Amino acid sequence: MxxxxxxxxxxxxxxxxxxxxxxxxxxxxxxxxxxxxxxxxxxxxxxxxxxxxxxxxxxxxxxxxxxxxxxxxxxxxxxxxxxxxxxxxxxxxxxxxxxxxxxxxxxxxxxxxxxxxxxxxxxxxxxxxxxxxxxxxxxxxxxxxxxxxxxxxxxxxxxxxxxxxxxxxxxxxxVCRLKFPSSAPSRSTLKLEEAILTMLNDSERRLVFRAGARAVDLGACPGGWTYQLVTREMYVEAVDNGLIDEKLMATGQVAHFAADGFTYRPQHHKVDLLVCDMIEQPDRVAKLMGDWLVTGRSLHAIFNLKLPMKQRYETVSQALLSLKSRLVKLDDQFSVKARHLYHDRDEVTVTVVRQS
Ligand SMILES: C[S@@+](CC[C@H](N)C(=O)[O-])C[C@H]1O[C@@H](n2cnc3c(N)ncnc32)[C@H](O)[C@@H]1O
CATH class of the missing domain: 3.30.2300.20 (THUMP fold)
Known part of the structure; x- marks a missing residue:
């Protein structure tokens, strides 16, 4: 061949x-x-x-x-x-x-x-x-x-x-086709669902998505990503100046914070999972994710990097390289994957799982 x-x-x-x-x-x-x-x-x-x-x-x-x-x-x-x-x-x-x-x-x-x-x-x-x-x-x-x-x-x-x-x-x-869950507040929910189903293996899914685990969702509104975490019985701090879906708040599993995702700190010092869908420069987001992982503020992370119009492969590669170069200095091992998912548009999704 x-x-x-x-x-x-x-x-x-x-x-x-x-x-x-x-x-x-x-x-x-x-x-x-x-x-x-x-x-x-x-x-x-x-x-x-x-x-x-x-x-x-x-x-x-x-x-x-x-x-x-x-x-x-x-x-x-x-x-x-x-x-x-x-x-x-x-x-x-x-x-x-x-x-x-x-x-x-x-x-x-x-x-x-x-x-x-x-x-x-x-x-x-x-x-x-x-x-x-x-x-x-x-x-x-x-x-x-x-x-x-x-x-x-x-x-x-x-x-x-x-x-x-x-x-x-x-x-x-x-192409991983998914049915839009009618009670989810935004179509963005499919990006995180596809990432969970296709980028993590069974043992990683069990490790990251435990019932009762705590998560922070930066740039959460209206709540499509938070919805995925709530359906997996997690507790979520949803950070965004926008409006969060009322039905999600009614679950009792979500606390909404109208705050800046770049300066927000978790309520109990650390969480199991950080997710982030803020529309921001990819190098800024990759640096922020690295800060949370390196300091142990979060064990794992799933986030989107919004792509520029040009030099998209170079931009993603550079952001991943600088993130990996920080993680490699830690005692823990990390599995880092990046995929341009079917439900992504001009963005790629990155999963970082700390291996236990
Ligand atoms: C693409 S939307 C997120 C959609 C969400 N993941 C969902 O599934 O419904 C991006 C969100 O990031 C928020 N955002 C952008 N910059 C932010 C910042 N610095 N701090 C907090 N939120 C921010 C915006 O207000 C917007 O609601």
Whole structure:
């Protein structure tokens, strides 16, 4: 395999390209990005094929920032006949030893790409049947097997690619869709929910979200993030000059403080979790988060870094680097992850979990 495709949010192709180039070069693997602005993905051909270990174990999308999904290209099919798109796909699949646990028929997450959504959904049904008949696909969906991606860029062109269980996003298109909880006060709630579900592993979730634990929410109003903490039975100090949702206050689990998030101190000196969604400069927020973690004012932190218009990858990398350089001097170990989540817009979400 000599080419990788990374799905990303439309408009974030150049940040994704820079990240792919930097991360692969760190492993002495070299290639170059190909993309058009706003196409929702980046192709990355390599000069030399990376090792199987790199592909299936080491290059994990969950450790990247901007890619939503990483898939490894095995063939590009163009001029497909509308009357039979399946035979050429089967032809290519025959050349590969893998048995697949699922086939995902996908398209770029762009306005143009969404025009392919209905076709992809329909096409997946006969394709799945044909792959099962030839024994290339497991009878039940098994995500511990490789997944075959059929990525359509128009009705007659698709790229066939493979993803692996340890390094892929478990979601089709790399998109974690969540239902908006009707009693949540703002759609922002989905950003924190997605972070909790996709960026933390089971033991981290149990460690951070304990019933009865205390949290501070900086820039809390109207209360979408506080809502996530309250539903997990935590007690929250919600800090913001704005208005907080009445229903949240009625739970008895929330205390509202109309104060500046940069100077606020927790009521009982320290908390289990600090969350922060203030619209502020990313370096200022990263410094503030570092201050709380280094002084032990909070054990863990989840926060958003709002992105500038340009140099977004560099800005996030710099903010993370300065945060990590402060944490590394402490006795405790920290797991730090940053992801451009589906529910994020011009921002990335960072989780910092102190390992016990
Ligand atoms: C994106 S909104 C937060 C939305 C919230 N997370 C939710 O889920 O409903 C940003 C909030 O940060 C607050 N904010 C901005 N600067 C602040 C500061 N220095 N101190 C406290 N709050 C601040 C704003 O008042 C605004 O309510």
């Amino acid at each position: 000599t080419s990788l495709i990374a799905y990303c949010r439309s408009g974030y192709e150049s940040d994704t390209a820079k990240e792919l180039a930097e991360r692969t070069a760190q492993q002495n693997i070299y290639g170059y990005p190909i993309f058009r602005p706003n196409q929702g993905f980046v192709e990355f051909p390599f000069y030399e094929p990376p090792s199987e270990t790199f592909i299936s174990n080491e290059f994990d999308v969950k450790n990247t920032i901007f890619p939503r999904q990483l898939i490894w290209v095995i063939a590009v099919l163009s001029d497909l006949e509308p009357s039979d798109r399946i035979s050429p796909i089967l032809n290519e699949v025959t050349k590969h030893a893998d048995k697949f646990g699922a086939v995902w028929v996908e398209y770029p997450d762009t306005d143009e790409g969404k025009g392919l959504a209905k076709f992809c959904r329909k096409f997946a049904v006969p394709l799945r049947q044909a792959l099962r008949k030839e024994n290339y696909l497991t009878k039940q969906e098994k995500l511990l097997y490789p997944v075959l991606h059929v990525f359509f860029t128009d009705f007659n062109t698709c790229k066939l690619a493979i993803s692996y269980p340890h390094t892929r996003s478990p979601f089709e298109l790399g």
